[in-house]
Amino acid sequence: MIRFFTLTAAAALLSTPALACAGFEVHHAYARASMPSSPTGGAFMVLVNTGENDCHVTGARSDVAQRTELHTHIQDENGVMRMREVEDGFHVPAGGEHELARGGDHVMFMGLNAPFEQDAILEVTFDFADGSEHRFEVPVDLHRMPAEGHDHAHDHGHGESHGDHGDHGEMSHDH
Numbered sequence: 001m002i003r004f005f006t007l008t009a010a011a012a013l014l015s016t017p018a019l020a021c022a023g024f025e026v027h028h029a030y031a032r033a034s035m036p037s038s039p040t041g042g043a044f045m046v047l048v049n050t051g052e053n054d055c056h057v058t059g060a061r062s063d064v065a066q067r068t069e070l071h072t073h074i075q076d077e078n079g080v081m082r083m084r085e086v087e088d089g090f091h092v093p094a095g096g097e098h099e100l101a102r103g104g105d106h107v108m109f110m111g112l113n114a115p116f117e118q119d120a121i122l123e124v125t126f127d128f129a130d131g132s133e134h135r136f137e138v139p140v141d142l143h144r145m146p147a148e149g150h151d152h153a154h155d156h157g158h159g160e161s162h163g164d165h166g167d168h169g170e171m172s173h174d175h
């Protein structure tokens, strides 16, 4: 009987879809708060899917805040940009990308447990619809300007054309 249960447990472990989003990567991530004393912060990055399955990010987790949410900006009927939680998460198609950028989609930290400090490294985990997860690190960059973030996204496309592995291209133009 003991052996039977052991085999069952092993089979259950093997059947978890941990590799369903195997080609998922996070590039050019940074986090910031609008002011040093802000109770909230945001993270911005490019979600890259080099795999053969579509990836559907349904949630984010982190210890840095009371709540970590997937947000976007929408324009209300008065033309004012407002943030709101996205109910359907972020879709990253196979072989495609999805950019989280200022004024658009982002990861939101609500109720920071401590103020963001420049160059601190935040640990964040994405949950996927298939039950798998992706853990990654986000450096705090309080001084990053929105235009700079855009330039990085542009550089990313350039780096991709010579088949980047790792971030060697990014290092060459770091300040």
Ligand SMILES: [Cu+2]
Binding pocket: 042, 071, 072, 083, 084, 106, 107, 108
């Ligand atoms: Cu937000």
